[in-house]
Each structure stands twice: as structure tokens, then as C-alpha cells.
Amino acid sequence: MLPHVFTYLKENQLSSTFPHALFSPGRINIIGEHTDYTGGLVMPAAIDKGIEFYARPIEGTAMRMHAVDLNETYKLPLPIRKEKTGVLWVDYLAGIIHEFQLLGHEIPALEVIFGGNVPRGSGMSSSAALEGGMAFLLNEVVGAGISQPQLAVLCRRSSNNYIGVPTGIMDQFASLNGSADGPIRLNCKSLEFTPVLAHTPGYSWLLVNSMVTHELGSSEYPVRVRECAEALAAIRKVHPDVPCLSLATKDQLNSVAGQLNETTFRRADYVISENARVHAMETALTRSDTTAAGILLNATHAGLRDDFAVSCAEVDFLQQEAVTRFPETVMGARIMGGGFGGCTINLVQTLGIPALKKHLFSAYFNVHGQRPEFYEVNIGPGTRAI
Ligand code: GLA
Numbered sequence: 001m002l003p004h005v006f007t008y009l010k011e012n013q014l015s016s017t018f019p020h021a022l023f024s025p026g027r028i029n030i031i032g033e034h035t036d037y038t039g040g041l042v043m044p045a046a047i048d049k050g051i052e053f054y055a056r057p058i059e060g061t062a063m064r065m066h067a068v069d070l071n072e073t074y075k076l077p078l079p080i081r082k083e084k085t086g087v088l089w090v091d092y093l094a095g096i097i098h099e100f101q102l103l104g105h106e107i108p109a110l111e112v113i114f115g116g117n118v119p120r121g122s123g124m125s126s127s128a129a130l131e132g133g134m135a136f137l138l139n140e141v142v143g144a145g146i147s148q149p150q151l152a153v154l155c156r157r158s159s160n161n162y163i164g165v166p167t168g169i170m171d172q173f174a175s176l177n178g179s180a181d182g183p184i185r186l187n188c189k190s191l192e193f194t195p196v197l198a199h200t201p202g203y204s205w206l207l208v209n210s211m212v213t214h215e216l217g218s219s220e221y222p223v224r225v226r227e228c229a230e231a232l233a234a235i236r237k238v239h240p241d242v243p244c245l246s247l248a249t250k251d252q253l254n255s256v257a258g259q260l261n262e263t264t265f266r267r268a269d270y271v272i273s274e275n276a277r278v279h280a281m282e283t284a285l286t287r288s289d290t291t292a293a294g295i296l297l298n299a300t301h302a303g304l305r306d307d308f309a310v311s312c313a314e315v316d317f318l319q320q321e322a323v324t325r326f327p328e329t330v331m332g333a334r335i336m337g338g339g340f341g342g343c344t345i346n347l348v349q350t351l352g353i354p355a356l357k358k359h360l361f362s363a364y365f366n367v368h369g370q371r372p373e374f375y376e377v378n379i380g381p382g383t384r385a386i
Pocket of ligand 1: 037171
């Protein structure tokens with residue numbers, strides 16, 4: 001049990017044994033960015049940081065939910081209505097309850113206490129961990145028997161329909177279905193997934209948090225989703241059998257170049273290239289080819305910066321400093337997640353991490369006036385009872 005959650009339970013004279021206890025992890029993404037809602041491949045991993053949930057049945061007709069990290073309690077009357085409460089963490093949980101209601105389940109009143117160690121706003125998907133944890137809990141409580149891949153589908157529906165953001169399925173899927181054996185290669189169309197048996201002894205995945213959360217993210221993400229849909233529609237007019245943008249070929253894209261404006265063309269070009277990089281990364285990691293893996297990471301960063309346009313000056317700086325100043329240590333680096341801030345993910349020689357951190361800390365502070373945070377994350381299994 002996380003120490004601060006334990007302290008909360010103790011201070012409130014709550015037993016530390018609950019009938020329902022689970023861990024819902026955050027996620028990283030090795031490669032395959034903005035390829036989930038375009039029907040392609042992604043390579044995320046569940047990590048060893050996440051959110052613990054403790055729950056028990058209570059009397060009455062309302063959920064009593066407590067967010068230990070925020071020290072906030074909320075009483076949510078049941079059944080949930082379609083209208084949001086306006087409190088973001090409550091809405092993430094309410095959306096999941098709402099989805100179970102839509103499936104015909106009657107949700108009993110519960111006390112739900114949760115707390116975690118995923119740094120918020122770091123791009124490690126604490127929101128997906130919240131959704132997945134609640135879905136896992138309700139699945140257990142009502143005995144719905146929904147598989148963990150299908151719980152991810154349910155969580156995505158909640159994000160799209162209840163929260164109202166048009167995300168793909170990567171974050172929720174990785175959190176619920178990650179593997180301790182390695183990152184998973186997930187086909188976001190068929191939902192087939194398999195662990196990638198990466199063999200990179202002596203290397204680590206280091207996240208460097210720019211501490212930037214651009215407001216732009218919330219408005220530009222849907223714009224990218226729309227641009228990708230436009231590109232696909234144009235391709236399908238000429239090639240009706242193309243199943244999704246990620247599976248279009250460069251030739252097919254080029255054949256409709258005249259129908260697309262330059263921006264939309266570049267978005268689509270990035271997506272098609274990125275999908276191919278997921279395959280290449282799998283080969284590189286399983287063959288212990290960290291040089292090839294690093295080149296792929298850098299190529300993804302260039303694509304996200306120049307063609308997909310979801311990076312920002314602060315993150316570009318951290319990526320450039322890492323790869324140009326520490327070429328021996330840093331095999332490659334890129335912006336991770338939806339974009340517009342958050343973390344870079346770096347494939348680094350473990351022994352070189354202290355010197356790299358020292359340099360990035362002072363260089364970033366000098367130029368951007370912010371103190372970056374560093375996380376050495378370990379890959380672990382998906383959501384599970386504890
Ligand atoms: C966010 C979304 C995901 C995915 C990534 C970009 O994390 O939630 O569905 O689209 O951005 O790869």
C-alpha cells in the first residue's frame with residue numbers, strides 16, 4: 001500500500017482491509033504516437049507507477065469517493081445522470097459508472113478511496129489509470145465478466161462520450177492490459193496485442209518532464225483527429241478499400257495530394273510513416289539494436305514536431321540537448337503522448353543517467369526557467385487486484 005494512502009486510512013480510522021483493492025498503472029509509449037485513433041499500431045507499456053483503489057459497499061444511494069492526493073471527498077448520487085459534475089476526477093469515475101449503467105447494470109453505493117504516485121500532467125495517463133481502475137472495480141462489484149481488453153473499449157467510450165475528448169484507445173488499453181514481459185504491440189483496429197520481448201540490457205527508459213502543460217493540447221488534439229479523418233476520406237474517394245489512415249500507403253496518399261491542403265497532407269504523411277516505425281521498433285528492440293531504436297525515436301520526434309505539429313519549444317529543447325550533448329548515452333529521444341508539453345522519453349545507457357540528468361537540469365533551467373523532473377520507470381503488468 002502506498003504510504004500516503006495508508007496514512008489517510010489510519011488517520012480516518014478506516015480498516016486497511018477492503019473487500020476490493022486494486023492497482024491501476026500509468027503508461028508510457030515507446031512509439032506509435034497518434035496512430036491509435038487512425039486505426040494503426042502503438043507500442044505502449046504499463047508502468048510501476050499508478051493508482052491504488054480501495055472500495056467497500058456502504059448504505060444509501062450515493063457513491064462516497066475520496067481522492068487522497070487532492071484530499072477531496074465527493075458524494076455522487078446514483079444512478080449517474082448524463083450531465084457532468086464539472087469536477088474532473090469525479091467525472092472520470094462518473095463516466096465509467098454511466099457506461100456500466102448503459103449496459104444495464106445497477107451500481108450499488110460504494111465507498112471508493114484512491115491515491116497514487118503518477119505525477120499529474122506528466123503525460124503518463126493518470127486519467128486512463130483512473131478510468132481503468134474504476135472499470136476494473138465495477139466489473140468485479142457487479143460481476144459483469146467483461147474482459148480487460150473490452151474494459152478498455154468501455155473506458156474509451158466514456159472518454160469520448162461522457163468526458164467529451166476524442167481520444168484513441170491506447171492509454172486505457174495499455175493501463176488495463178500491459179505486460180511485465182515488455183511493452184505491448186497493439187493493433188488499435190483489431191485490438192490484437194502481444195508483448196514485445198525487448199532485450200536491451202544496460203539501457204533504460206528515462207522520462208524527462210518539461211513541466212509544461214499547454215492549454216493548446218485540449219483544443220488542438222481534436223483538430224488533429226479531424227485532419228486525419230479528412231485525409232482518410234480523400235484517400236477513400238479514390239481507394240475505397242483503405243481500412244484506416246494508418247494502413248494507407250504513401251502511394252495512395254500521393255495520389256490524392258492535389259485534393260488535400262499541405263497541412264492535411266503532412267499530418268497523413270506523418271501517420272503513415274509512424275505506423276511503419278512501430279514495426280521497425282519491434283525488430284530493433286527484439287534484436288537488441290539500440291542504435292536503430294534511437295534513430296526511430298528521433299525520427300518520430302521530428303515528425304511530431306515538423307509535420308504533425310504537436311511539440312513545443314520546451315520539449316524540443318530537452319530532446320535536442322539530450323541527443324546532441326550526450327550521443328554516447330542517449331540513443332534517441334522524442335516527445336511522448338498527445339503533445340504540447342509533458343515528457344520526453346529517452347532510451348539511455350543506464351550508467352550515463354546521473355550525468356545526463358545533471359546537465360539537462362541546469363541547461364533547461366537556464367534557458368526555460370523551469371526545473372524538469374526525471375522518472376526512471378519500470379514496465380509492469382496491467383490493472384490487477386492487490
Ligand atoms: C493521448 C490520447 C491517446 C493517443 C495519444 C497520442 O495520450 O489519449 O489516445 O492518441 O495522445 O498517441
